[in-house]
Amino acid sequence: MRSKGGALEKARRREAILGAARTVFAEKGYHQSSVADILSAADIARGTFYLYFDSKRAIFDELLEIFLVALQSGIRILVPRPAPGEPTPFEQLRGNLRRTMALLNEEREMAAILLNHAVGIDRELDARLAEFYDRVIAMIERALRRGMDMGVARECDPHIVAGFVLGGIKETAHRLIVRELDRPQLDEVVDEMMKTYLVGLLTQPPAENEAALS
Amino acid sequence: MRSKGGALEKARRREAILGAARTVFAEKGYHQSSVADILSAADIARGTFYLYFDSKRAIFDELLEIFLVALQSGIRILVPRPAPGEPTPFEQLRGNLRRTMALLNEEREMAAILLNHAVGIDRELDARLAEFYDRVIAMIERALRRGMDMGVARECDPHIVAGFVLGGIKETAHRLIVRELDRPQLDEVVDEMMKTYLVGLLTQPPAENEAALS
Amino acid sequence: MRSKGGALEKARRREAILGAARTVFAEKGYHQSSVADILSAADIARGTFYLYFDSKRAIFDELLEIFLVALQSGIRILVPRPAPGEPTPFEQLRGNLRRTMALLNEEREMAAILLNHAVGIDRELDARLAEFYDRVIAMIERALRRGMDMGVARECDPHIVAGFVLGGIKETAHRLIVRELDRPQLDEVVDEMMKTYLVGLLTQPPAENEAALS
Amino acid sequence: MRSKGGALEKARRREAILGAARTVFAEKGYHQSSVADILSAADIARGTFYLYFDSKRAIFDELLEIFLVALQSGIRILVPRPAPGEPTPFEQLRGNLRRTMALLNEEREMAAILLNHAVGIDRELDARLAEFYDRVIAMIERALRRGMDMGVARECDPHIVAGFVLGGIKETAHRLIVRELDRPQLDEVVDEMMKTYLVGLLTQPPAENEAALS
């Protein structure tokens, strides 16, 4: 009983330190944040910190890892031909975007850490982020290929295009959520994103404009 | 003569140190790079560095500033109704994208610094970057508004959409140039980008697909 | 108990570092002393020093400040008409001089720091010393004015004369205590000082000599 | 001719650099002054400085040395029984004090350097100053001994008393000339000094007061 209570207690404490670190890192970034900052935010002693985490770097990694997993779990592979009553591919896509933006919005601190403070810390972390984004890219790319196979999407370089989409999401989240430039309804932003990437920005008929493109 | 030669020599030395710093920063990032790294890359003594630059931070700022100015100068405001024989707005847009991607590609080190290592260093630098990107956003937004006024662009939230475009550029440059994931012809990437943002990803007629969007 | 012991321990450690710094500064002066010198004298690590003091300058200031306060506290304002059984003004004066010389003598290191090494370090410190000496001057001056009012002291410029007295004390302490030129009984030096400043150096009757002065 | 002109020119330049250094050192002290400060004050190039002086320390030493010699030359050994028409010992003493104070007053910068900035720089310089002051002490002491031999001065420890006199001079010069606390006629200060040290501060008859001293 005591050990179980202790374990619970221990988990709670860990959680508290993680939360404190998240706030500190989100506020000042990784290098500007000292272990002392986390200590006072968590109201614990120096030694206690190292009882729960191996290093400043380790707690940062863990914070990021948890968030990347959460983000990942909100992004579902599109089912191209859903059973009747199930969401269409477009609806599934919209769901992915909405869940992603919603999570970033709910966890504004983690959004700041992911999109700003975790960038360029060192090669290892860059690699971890690259891996995550590559996975996202691969999912978008796969959906695009499916769309092309089904004749719904036009011929394109799906890998390149996936980068446009990912970039649009990251930049938008950074501007709207991290920098809080304005706070429109995120659902509307998602709709705008879908329209932009799916039908583009030109009016109908695009054909004549398209001619102008070449 | 001597003084002029000296001045030239001095400018050259400065340039050399800037170049060494650029390589070092691009390779290891700001925090991982020590002044000693720059010293040995430039093959100069400690004191010499401080003869030309005030601090490690100052040389980083200068490197970035020069590059931002160069990038900026490659992005021209679109002329909506050019004289005959002049580039059309679409061609102007393509020019902006090509110049930007080309500069990033030629200055791969600076691209890495701008897109990766300069992110999240501290509030001041974040603010400088935000200022730059906000200016780019404003230019894209303005072009979109013009397009809407002229009936060429569909109704949209031009500020939000500008973020999609900027994000697409940044992510693509990061992936293709900084990470060197693959090195397609950049002009083709630019074309793909124009097509994606202008006419979207769906096949014609989009109308029925668009219906699917709502 | 542990925390109290810790606090005591901490105070002791602080004291030890102060003592080491005092020895180092007294030996080599402020600029010749490095933090490393203090470190090895106190046998502590670099970081430990900064755990207790903000900077090399701060510990020097503190050392000096403590000593100035101690000196100050040994200098009492003269009571012109003491109750019977209380020390006469002359005895009070002698007491001030004795306490001052005794403290300087007991704290030979601090005497060296005050009278030699703290001089001319920078404007701020010069100002602090000036403030202290001005206070002493003011006390001497006040006693002189009282003496003049009471008809015991001859007419003079008390501010100027106070400078003679202070100078005599400083120079004597510097020579006897800091430079250790010889170590007479300090009490005898004090008596000599009182005689010199009170009745002068000429034999009786001074009148004829005094004539020679004009 | 040219070489002589060159030599003159060279001497003039040396002089100019010495003057610039004097101003700089007087203003900021030895450690706060950089060679660069002297350079810009003298309007010469870095290398030129080392053409005329061996080091920052050397120029400081030279400045001080010149001044100590000048001070020394103004202090004459007292002639106890001057020929008729020649100044009496008291007049000679007054002359010494006046010349000393006058020189310090005319060379306020050097006074600041001697009395403030040259103190505690390092052992070597301290030794040089000590030597100078010891010589002054010896002269005062000798005069006192003569006075005692002649029955003019009361019995005292002349070495100790000489320190009182030297200290009075130094402190007074520091306060009046370096700190410029007030600028009385220096001749009056000298008279006050003579009166104080010769006949003391008590009114006549001192006998009864003297009693109070014991």
Place this chain on the structure above:
DNA sequence: GATGAATGAGTCTTCATTCAT
């Protein structure tokens, strides 16, 4: 488990002096 005092490697920056032109 918790604490916080102690550690010392790591870095930036200054500045007197040298030396090639």
Place this chain on the structure above:
DNA sequence: GATGAATGAAGACTCATTCAT
């Protein structure tokens, strides 16, 4: 002789991590 660019030794300070209590 004059110049000023280059040098590099020296020194202060920070902060993540350890460990005795």
